[in-house]
Amino acid sequence: MAAEPRARDAGLAPYVALLFVQVFFGTLPVLGKVAMRELTPFTLAAVRGVFGALLLSLAARAFSGPAPRQTPGDRLEIAFLALFGIVANQVLFISGLHRTTATHATLLVATVPIFTIVVGLLMRRERPSARRLLGVPIAFGGVVFLLGTAGLSFGSTTLVGDLLVTLNSAAYAFFLVRARDVLARRSALSFVAQVFRYGAIPIVLVALPDLVRLRPAELSGEALAAAGGVVLLGTVGAYALNAWALARTGASTTAFFIYIQPLFAGVLAYFVLGETPSPRLFGAALLIFTGVAFAIWPSRVLRPAA
Numbered sequence: 001m002a003a004e005p006r007a008r009d010a011g012l013a014p015y016v017a018l019l020f021v022q023v024f025f026g027t028l029p030v031l032g033k034v035a036m037r038e039l040t041p042f043t044l045a046a047v048r049g050v051f052g053a054l055l056l057s058l059a060a061r062a063f064s065g066p067a068p069r070q071t072p073g074d075r076l077e078i079a080f081l082a083l084f085g086i087v088a089n090q091v092l093f094i095s096g097l098h099r100t101t102a103t104h105a106t107l108l109v110a111t112v113p114i115f116t117i118v119v120g121l122l123m124r125r126e127r128p129s130a131r132r133l134l135g136v137p138i139a140f141g142g143v144v145f146l147l148g149t150a151g152l153s154f155g156s157t158t159l160v161g162d163l164l165v166t167l168n169s170a171a172y173a174f175f176l177v178r179a180r181d182v183l184a185r186r187s188a189l190s191f192v193a194q195v196f197r198y199g200a201i202p203i204v205l206v207a208l209p210d211l212v213r214l215r216p217a218e219l220s221g222e223a224l225a226a227a228g229g230v231v232l233l234g235t236v237g238a239y240a241l242n243a244w245a246l247a248r249t250g251a252s253t254t255a256f257f258i259y260i261q262p263l264f265a266g267v268l269a270y271f272v273l274g275e276t277p278s279p280r281l282f283g284a285a286l287l288i289f290t291g292v293a294f295a296i297w298p299s300r301v302l303r304p305a306a
Contacts (some may be wrong), residue, residue, distance in 0.1 A: 014248040017241045018257040026236035026264030027229055029102035030272055032094060034226035038219055041098040045090045047227055049200035052235040056193035059240065064187040067194070077182065078191070079198045085175030086199025091170035091206065100161025106262045108165040110143045114258045115173030125177050126250055129261035131294045139259040140290025142284045176254055179246060188243035196239070259288050 035044050060067070070078075097105045113136060120126035183193055204211070246254045263285055 003086045014245040015095055017245040018254060022257055023239050023264050024233040026261045026268055028234040029097060029105055029265055030268050031226045031229045032097050032149045033102060035223055035230060036098055038223040040210045041095045043210045043214055045094045046204050046207035046211060046228065048090055048230055048235045049203040049269045051201040051231045053196035055236045056196050056240060060190040060193040064190045067190045068186055078194055081178055082195045082199035084171045086195055088171035089168055091203060092164045094173060096161040096164030096168060100165065104162055105165050106163060106265050107143060109169055109261060110140060110259050111166060112169045112173050115170045116176055118274055119174050119177045123177055125228065135256065135291040135294030138294065139288050141289030142291060143259055143262055145280060145284045146285060151159065166190050183247040190248045192239050192243040256292055259291060263288060
């Protein structure tokens, strides 16, 4: 098995892509909340899954060419990844977001790197360096500083949502680590398109009762626009770029960029909700980007055990 390509071999492009991934994912809490004023969480998850699978498949056909031949074992592995990276990730996050605050959801998503390191160690995929371990508390400290102490007060009214978002983070971390093996054998875009096709099926089955009651003609333009943004930005753009970057960096490095997401969410809140950026935002930016700088330092990667 070939060694993981180092960031300096791939240049800065993967890190630029990861920045855009966080811009796109950063729209989810705001756009998701707007869409769920009229759509149920399962309906929104189904919309993400179905339209995401369709658009990503079209993009893969246009830019990646014919998909390589696959064995039944390959398809089974991708279906397994879809359960974590698509089904669990989307259903848990959207359901959790519906039951908690955007502040809580943003903070809890930042736990993905912690889960990624644990999964990587257990699976002997990655060995975190001293710099990477130092980057964890620095970047996480920036997240906590941005959200303030109120963001750490989990009341009983948000407990279920908080737990769902935390489970979402664990599922996505597992997906990040396991997806590296598949991405070494095929293009990122065709991979993520197939994962979405497989994942959309169980999501639709779960959402079927809500979809039967859906009246699209009664939805407002605001809800439709928000749902469209969730699909185009928080789904197609984010997953495609994330998969491309994951093929060129380590899983932990990819996950560390999630710490940047609260910054973009704060900027989005300024433009959409009229919230004025505070000095806290800029202080958090310094901490988060410092942590990311440590995180992207080249580290040793373990080969799978024989």
